[in-house]
Amino acid sequence: GIQVEQSPPDLILQEGAxxxxxxxxxxxxxxxxxxxxxxxxxxxxxxxxxxxTKQNGRLSATTVATERYSLLYISSSQTTDSGVYFCxxxxxxxxxxxxxxxxxxxxxxx
Amino acid sequence: DARVTQTPRHKVTEMxxxxxxxxxPILGHNTVFWYRQTMMQGLELLAYFRNRAPLxxxxxxxxxxxxxxxxxxxxxxxxxxxxPRDSAVYxxxxxxxxxxxxxxxxxxxxxxxxx
Numbered sequence: 001g002i003q004v005e006q007s008p009p010d011l012i013l014q015e016g017a018x019x020x021x022x023x024x025x026x027x028x029x030x031x032x033x034x035x036x037x038x039x040x041x042x043x044x045x046x047x048x049x050x051x052x053t054k055q056n057g058r059l060s061a062t063t064v065a066t067e068r069y070s071l072l073y074i075s076s077s078q079t080t081d082s083g084v085y086f087c088x089x090x091x092x093x094x095x096x097x098x099x100x101x102x103x104x105x106x107x108x109x110x
Numbered sequence: 111d112a113r114v115t116q117t118p119r120h121k122v123t124e125m126x127x128x129x130x131x132x133x134x135p136i137l138g139h140n141t142v143f144w145y146r147q148t149m150m151q152g153l154e155l156l157a158y159f160r161n162r163a164p165l166x167x168x169x170x171x172x173x174x175x176x177x178x179x180x181x182x183x184x185x186x187x188x189x190x191x192x193x194p195r196d197s198a199v200y201x202x203x204x205x206x207x208x209x210x211x212x213x214x215x216x217x218x219x220x221x222x223x224x225x
Binding site: 031033035042043044045086097098099100101102103 | 166213214216
């Protein structure tokens with residue numbers, strides 16, 4: 001099945017800093033979503049982004065499907081951004097469901 | 111505010127007991143997914159349904175796990191008999207299934223501990 005690699009695995013930021021999270025995937029995809037798992041375990045859908053760029057407040061995401069990667073940008077980070085960020089693509093072939101990467105654990109310090 | 115509802119939130123049971131987890135997808139959503147999260151394996155897909163029909167359950171141990179959708183408002187995941195290695199958080203998610211509406215929404219999960 002599709003392989004998903006996220007980097008970095010861990011990230012510590014000071015409040016107000018910017019960051020870029022990367023997701024590489026091994027197959028062509030028809031769906032890709034970014035999720036934030038907060039410290040209470042809730043998975044929140046941030047973006048549906050199989051290609052192109054989207055922005056939502058301080059967050060934006062870009063997927064370059066032809067080069068098999070996606071980026072999540074967090075600007076002016078806040079302590080509430082802490083948690084784990086997951087990338088989850090769906091392969092064009094194989095199982096028609098999201099496959100989750102291992103995540104980037106982000107800690108934003110005040 | 112539409113949301114995916116999972117019950118129970120927490121379940122502690124003894125090895126060998128039957129466990130049933132329930133999920134109410136968002137009204138109108140036609141795809142339902144079951145995922146399991148552990149520290150070692152991360153988020154793994156167990157099974158998914160479209161229009162109540164099972165499309166893929168290859169992620170489930172067949173001898174002890176079963177997933178069903180008795181109707182459009184209820185999905186169930188059963189483990190019988192349960193084992194300590196089944197301890198995990200089980201998430202249900204629902205979506206509309208096609209194109210931009212494929213965005214997936216997750217419930218709060220059922221934290222299962224098998225002693």
